[in-house]
Amino acid sequence: MRKTHSLVQVAMALMADPSGRHWGYDLSKRSGVRSGVLYPTLQRMLDEGWLRDGWEEQGEVRAKRPPRRYYELTDKGSAELGAVLSAARQDARFRLLMRRFA
Amino acid sequence: MDTLITQIIAWPTLLLSLLLFGFAPGAMLRIIVLAFKRDDPRRIELLGELPSVPRLERPFWVCEQLEVALFEGLAGRLAALIGRKRDGLRRHSPLVAPPDPNLSFRRHKILESCQDYARRNGYPPKLKELAKMLGMASTSSLAYQLRDLEKKLGYTLRDRPPTEP
Numbered sequence: 001m002r003k004t005h006s007l008v009q010v011a012m013a014l015m016a017d018p019s020g021r022h023w024g025y026d027l028s029k030r031s032g033v034r035s036g037v038l039y040p041t042l043q044r045m046l047d048e049g050w051l052r053d054g055w056e057e058q059g060e061v062r063a064k065r066p067p068r069r070y071y072e073l074t075d076k077g078s079a080e081l082g083a084v085l086s087a088a089r090q091d092a093r094f095r096l097l098m099r100r101f102a
Numbered sequence: 103m104d105t106l107i108t109q110i111i112a113w114p115t116l117l118l119s120l121l122l123f124g125f126a127p128g129a130m131l132r133i134i135v136l137a138f139k140r141d142d143p144r145r146i147e148l149l150g151e152l153p154s155v156p157r158l159e160r161p162f163w164v165c166e167q168l169e170v171a172l173f174e175g176l177a178g179r180l181a182a183l184i185g186r187k188r189d190g191l192r193r194h195s196p197l198v199a200p201p202d203p204n205l206s207f208r209r210h211k212i213l214e215s216c217q218d219y220a221r222r223n224g225y226p227p228k229l230k231e232l233a234k235m236l237g238m239a240s241t242s243s244l245a246y247q248l249r250d251l252e253k254k255l256g257y258t259l260r261d262r263p264p265t266e267p
Contacts, residue, residue: 025151025163035163036170039144053143056150068154069147 006033008088010041011081018078021070050077123161134168137175212247
């Protein structure tokens with residue numbers, strides 16, 4: 001995958017909680033990536049096998065709302081995204097970005 | 103005159119969209135997700151996400167999804183339409199001469215995709231996956247080609263040999 005600002009931002013948001021479940025809206029809030037960019041990125045990560053997706057069980061859903069789709073990092077994914085982040089730390093292009101999140 | 107007309111058209115539209123997006127974001131979203139294909143998980147995903155968006159932000163969020171749906175959903179549909187009409191095989195891969203002169207271009211492409219996939223994943227692709235990789239709309243013609251490749255030309259493409267009919 002091409003290393004873009006948005007990829008690095010999504011990587012940071014995902015790696016903030018490598019074992020947790022992530023939701024689209026929450027991810028876009030935390031990473032600051034608009035949904036028009038975020039969802040295609042997530043889709044590509046799913047295709048690459050970096051992420052796993054699933055739907056909330058009915059039991060976990062409180063009150064009246066439809067189940068959400070969640071994304072989880074796979075082992076391969078956390079390795080790859082870790083590599084993306086460490087490469088971004090060296091890269092001058094992302095210096096501002098990394099400083100903001102560090 | 104022109105400006106007058108545009109103003110008359112623009113104001114009600116603006117007000118209407120404000121009303122719709124402001125007071126019925128859920129209903130708008132339901133219409134918006136129809137841009138995605140029927141089996142696209144994004145349809146349900148977006149609807150499921152709306153309740154977790156803060157109420158004040160919802161109209162803006164829904165507007166953003168409109169953009170997403172227009173670009174991705176409609177693009178996907180268009181691609182599917184065009185792909186069905188035009189043979190997807192040629193669009194997806196650069197022209198390479200088949201190494202085996204007995205092989206047609208299409209069969210060469212099938213073989214190549216199969217081997218690529220197996221090299222990457224360690225197991226051969228499912229029929230559906232292979233069809234998707236090749237941009238084919240159905241699996242039946244692909245199944246036929248695979249059978250021919252295996253039986254007549256002696257290529258091994260699956261883990262198990264095809265069962266006798």
